[in-house]
Amino acid sequence: DYIPKDSPTCISSIIPILNRLKRNNEHKVLVVDDSATARRYLRSLLERQYLTVIEARNGDEALEVINKENDITLVITDYSMPERDGVSLVKELRKTFQPRQLAVIGLSASDEASLTAKFLKAGANDFLKKPFNQEEFYCRLHSTLNFLDSERQLYHLANQDYLTKTWNRRYFFEHHLVKNFKGPRCLALLDIDYFKVLNDTYGHHIGDLVLIELANTLQQYFPDALVARFGGEEFCILYGNSEDIFYRRLQALTQDIADTELTLFGNAIRYTVSTGVVNGDANIHELIRRADKCLYQAKSAGRNQMVQ
Ligand code: GH3
Ligand code: MG
Numbered sequence: 001d002y003i004p005k006d007s008p009t010c011i012s013s014i015i016p017i018l019n020r021l022k023r024n025n026e027h028k029v030l031v032v033d034d035s036a037t038a039r040r041y042l043r044s045l046l047e048r049q050y051l052t053v054i055e056a057r058n059g060d061e062a063l064e065v066i067n068k069e070n071d072i073t074l075v076i077t078d079y080s081m082p083e084r085d086g087v088s089l090v091k092e093l094r095k096t097f098q099p100r101q102l103a104v105i106g107l108s109a110s111d112e113a114s115l116t117a118k119f120l121k122a123g124a125n126d127f128l129k130k131p132f133n134q135e136e137f138y139c140r141l142h143s144t145l146n147f148l149d150s151e152r153q154l155y156h157l158a159n160q161d162y163l164t165k166t167w168n169r170r171y172f173f174e175h176h177l178v179k180n181f182k183g184p185r186c187l188a189l190l191d192i193d194y195f196k197v198l199n200d201t202y203g204h205h206i207g208d209l210v211l212i213e214l215a216n217t218l219q220q221y222f223p224d225a226l227v228a229r230f231g232g233e234e235f236c237i238l239y240g241n242s243e244d245i246f247y248r249r250l251q252a253l254t255q256d257i258a259d260t261e262l263t264l265f266g267n268a269i270r271y272t273v274s275t276g277v278v279n280g281d282a283n284i285h286e287l288i289r290r291a292d293k294c295l296y297q298a299k300s301a302g303r304n305q306m307v308q
């Protein structure tokens with residue numbers, strides 16, 4: 001082993017740096033400060049870390065920029081500025097942005113002892129007193145970005161179906177539209193026909209690919225609906241608009257799937273789906289119960305069809 005363990009060229013220390021640079025590319029930072037010199041200095045520090053930087057001169061301007069740009073992931077803000085200070089900016093941001101959507105670091109040259117607490121209580125991830133030590137700035141910057149990345153990962157792990165990347169059952173029942181929605185809505189339960197046979201004939205890996213295909217097709221047909229994998233080869237679609245449109249789209253989907261021949265690892269695969277569809281303003285569990293009954297009827301009536 002001719003590379004000393006503590007050498008910066010040692011592989012084990014290069015990989016985290018590469019990962020971090022790759023990660024940084026995906027973050028866009030908004031620097032908010034009334035001093036042009038301070039903004040320029042922060043920009044140079046951040047750009048050295050391969051972060052994309054944009055600037056605002058005060059809290060109000062920051063809010064405007066954030067609404068316009070909508071892909072900012074980190075805000076670094078000064079405290080005292082004309083037209084909305086940093087703490088007020090953080091409070092305003094936390095009304096809309098959750099910790100997985102946006103991170104905030106506060107900065108100030110003020111000697112006010114309670115300022116750190118003010119920033120943190122308003123929802124900032126961290127705070128640094130100016131002038132700060134560069135190494136400390138980078139350490140706090142990275143731990144804040146790491147926190148944001150972990151929050152995002154956790155959200156996906158908890159809410160997304162691993163195989164098909166649709167929402168999972170947990171997300172479906174936790175969604176505010178599912179929990180608190182008042183008024184009519186449409187719901188469909190869709191199940192692949194004879195999926196067990198497909199698995200037994202072609203193998204589970206082909207079955208998995210069919211599930212992914214179906215999930216993609218559902219998301220293409222219903223970009224404006226909540227599509228979730230309920231389990232196995234069963235999906236639920238919740239739609240808030242006209243039942244006419246919903247019904248017609250489902251009909252087209254059923255036909256489209258039956259007419260399509262997939263080529264998966266050299267196998268020509270055909271499959272069909274059965275669907276139960278309901279609408280109304282009953283609670284979600286009642287809608288699901290009724291849809292399940294319709295689905296059962298669609299299966300008994302010969303499959304490859306929908307029952308309303
Ligand atoms: P029906 O037409 O009545 O719906 O029959 P079916 O064979 O589709 O229904 P059944 O409930 O008997 O079988 C569902 C099968 O789905 C059994 C299970 O092994 C398979 N399955 C569940 N989850 C997955 C998965 O993630 N991947 C694969 N490949 N198969 C799965
Ligand atoms: Mg200032």
Ligand code: MG
Nearest residue numbers: 191192193195
């Ligand atoms: Mg089935």
Ligand code: MG
Nearest residue numbers: 191232233234
């Ligand atoms: Mg099933």
